[in-house]
Amino acid sequence: MVAAPEDLLWARGLHYEHEGSPALQDVSVGVREGEILSVVGPRGCGKSTLLGCLSGRLVPVRGEVWFNSVPLHTLSESARERLRLDRFGWIGSEPQLLPELTAWENAALPLLLAGSGHRAARRAACEWLDRLDVGDCARKRPGALLQAQRQRVAIARALVHSPTVVFADEPTAPLHQADRAQVLRTLTTAARSHRITVVLATGQETRMAGVADRTITLVDGRRVGVDTPAASTGPEGRAACSLSV
Numbered sequence: 558m559v560a561a562p563e564d565l566l567w568a569r570g571l572h573y574e575h576e577g578s579p580a581l582q583d584v585s586v587g588v589r590e591g592e593i594l595s596v597v598g599p600r601g602c603g604k605s606t607l608l609g610c611l612s613g614r615l616v617p618v619r620g621e622v623w624f625n626s627v628p629l630h631t632l633s634e635s636a637r638e639r640l641r642l643d644r645f646g647w648i649g650s651e652p653q654l655l656p657e658l659t660a661w662e663n664a665a666l667p668l669l670l671a672g673s674g675h676r677a678a679r680r681a682a683c684e685w686l687d688r689l690d691v692g693d694c695a696r697k698r699p700g701a702l703l704q705a706q707r708q709r710v711a712i713a714r715a716l717v718h719s720p721t722v723v724f725a726d727e728p729t730a731p732l733h734q735a736d737r738a739q740v741l742r743t744l745t746t747a748a749r750s751h752r753i754t755v756v757l758a759t760g761q762e763t764r765m766a767g768v769a770d771r772t773i774t775l776v777d778g779r780r781v782g783v784d785t786p787a788a789s790t791g792p793e794g795r796a797a798c799s800l801s802v
């Protein structure tokens with residue numbers, strides 16, 4: 558696979574092993590600027606590993622990952638970490654907030670770590686918490702929040718520094734069914750309005766994958782099938798994402 562000119566992020570021939578067992582085998586993918594790409598497949602098919610490699614958290618044993626003409630696969634660990642802090646956001650399936658910090662302090666962390674002033678960081682964090690409907694939780698610590706509220710704080714933290722790409726690894730996994738679609742739409746609507754590229758791993762919930770522009774499928778660490786554009790993913794597709802942020 559050769560990167561298309563409009564690809565912001567692309568990988569070619571990725572192989573990754575966890576303790577000697579193959580988790581990705583010869584996976585290639587390109588992601589366009591502003592695109593919401595979902596990665597679907599059954600448990601253990603390699604979705605998290607692929608997001609790990611694309612985001613520079615993991616280094617493939619073979620293959621290449623390029624972001625904006627920067628070869629992530631050959632960068633030093635510190636350079637990858639710097640790039641991740643500056644340009645990427647990460648949302649995991651658990652919020653993983655720092656318990657001793659308030660919600661706004663957690664959400665502001667990427668800005669504070671980048672050296673932003675306290676006041677500006679607080680303002681930006683509170684704006685995102687408001688957009689994500691948890692503005693009234695800003696002064697509370699994670700222990701006083703519901704899981705769905707904590708996950709919204711984690712989403713605010715992933716978006717607060719206007720990253721170029723957000724990686725979301727099963728971001729709705731710990732939520733109740735009723736919260737899932739709303740949290741996912743909030744994330745994707747926010748990303749679209751700020752032209753943030755999103756790579757989203759989801760399990761078997763293909764209805765959730767309907768918020769994406771394009772879907773790729775992994776099975777046993779390999780890409781299978783053809784890409785699925787949003788138009789064919791059903792009534793929860795792009796047009797349905799109408800939450801205002």
Ligand SMILES: Nc1ncnc2c1ncn2[C@@H]1O[C@H](COP(=O)(O)OP(=O)(O)OP(=O)(O)O)[C@@H](O)[C@H]1O
Pocket residue numbers: 575576579580598599600601602603604605606607760
């Ligand atoms: N830290 C690890 N150590 C050993 N094996 C691992 C590790 N992480 C993942 N694996 C294995 O690698 C394969 C791919 O895992 P991965 O988590 O990437 O898949 P996934 O599609 O994200 O799964 P899930 O839907 O369960 O999150 C699986 O067989 C998994 O058991």
